[in-house]
Amino acid sequence: MHTHSSSLLALACIAFAAPAAAQATFYENGNYQGRSMQANNPVPRFDRYGFNDRSSSVVVTGNRWEVCEDVNFQGNCVVLRPGRYPSLAAMGLNDRVSSARVVARSARVDDERYAPRPLPAQATFYERRDFAGQSFTTTGAIARFQRYGFNDRATSAVVIGERWEVCEDARYRGRCVVLRPGRYPTLATMGLNDRVSSARTVTQNNRIDDDRYAPEPVAIYDSRRRGGERLYEAEVTSARAVLATSGQRCWVEREQLGQQGNANVPAALAGALIGGILGHQVGGGTGKDIATVGGVIAGAALGANVGRDGQPVTQDVERCRDVPGGARPAFWDVSYTFRGQEHRMQMASAPGQRVTVNERGEPRQ
Known part of the structure; x- marks a missing residue:
């Protein structure tokens, strides 16, 4: 995978006199890389x-864009609303776009021609590695995590929709790191384990120097059903558990001594959007063909624990436990066949005898 460029260097940059409000930037790799x-x-x-x-x-800004698999706007065409699309695989256009054009503001577009809506800007922080323990979900800037009882507690994170800046001090001060959309099983690699005190989204047109980015995440796989999409059942041919590595895991639990207030930060829809399907690969493709891993191991619980109004009295208690290899699967590697083609995907839990897919064999929730 090529290194992200802060200046978004283009292989071919098409400069026209048209207003910049209608713009589409296409990337060679998933997750805008x-x-x-x-x-x-x-x-x-x-x-x-x-x-x-x-x-x-x-990334689409301003107006809607129509992207097509054949030249001169022919073949399978999909309309993209303004937003960020980390993968074109979900709409059957990964490595298949040959033409594109702006859709007039007054043009009416049938619902089935639209791509799935871009993922909303959202960040969920977990108090333990690998998205375990209590969580805190936000769709807006948080200047002080302390107000919501989650200061210096984040150990892993899931970011969707937009980039997020996370900082070790309140009000976006101190050391700050920018997280691209994706899954971060640990924040220790960027020196922010149990140290996040504020966070906010980074606007699309904000240029970020390479050294401000966190290490590459495992990106989001969007398994939502598309509007009007027909679903099928595919037979599972094999499933194997990929076991977690052994070792000791330590974390800091904040024990609350005061009275809890009411939640005031809305839990967003990430659990429903990216629940238990973690990734997808067709046959024995190359690394670029592998759909980015996404979802959350505890997807159904994503957003279940949100911020709190008050400032309860708490104390930090460090706890450790030994985790032997094989104590639990990190994920399940699942193979299935659909219309004569072999597919593979990763799931958070063991599959049944069949899995749900669309007409291209892509997994759906």
């Missing part, structure tokens, strides 16, 4: 710019 191509006006042939069948993610 690799080389990119920026367009402000219709592009009937991506091959003229060396970017045919190379797009894996896209």
Whole structure:
């Protein structure tokens, strides 16, 4: 995977006199990585710019854009609303975009022509590694985690929709790190384990230096059902548990001594959006073909524990326990066959005899 460039260097940058309000930036790799191509006006042939069948993610600003698998806006076409799309696989266009154009504001578009809505901007922080323990979910800036009883407690995180800046001091001060959308099983690699005190989204047009980014996350896989999409059942051919590594796990539990207040930060929809399906791969493809891993091991509980109004009296207690290898599966590696083609995916729990897929064999919740 190519290194992210703070200046979004384009392999081919299409500069037109059209307003910048209508713009689409296509990326070679998922999660907005690799080389990119920026367009402000219709592009009937991506091959003229060396970017045919190379797009894996896209950021759309201003107006809606129509992206098509054939030149001159032919073949399978999908309309993208403004937003960030970390993977085009969900709409069947990964490495298949050959043309794109702006959709007029007054144009009516049938619902079935739209791609799934972009994931909302949201961050969920967990008090233990691997998305375990109590959690705190927010869709807006949090200047003081202390107000919600979660100061210096975050040990892992899931970020969706937009980039988030997390800081060790209140009001976005002290050491700050930018998290791309994805799953971060531990914040220790960026020196922020049990040290996050504030967080906020980073706007799409805000340029970030490479050294401010956290290490690459495991990106989000969106397994939501698309509007009008027909679903099928596929036979599971094999399932194996990938065991967690052994070792001692320690964490700090904050024991509350005072009275809890009412939750005042809305728990968002991430549990429903990216629950138990962690990733998808078709056959024996290359690394670029592997759909990015996403979801949450405890997806159903995502957002269940949110911030609190008051400032209860608490004390920090460190606890440790030995976790032998094989104590529990980290995830399940599942193979299934659909219409004569083999697929693989990762799941948070053991599958049944069948799994739900769409007409392309992509897993659905």
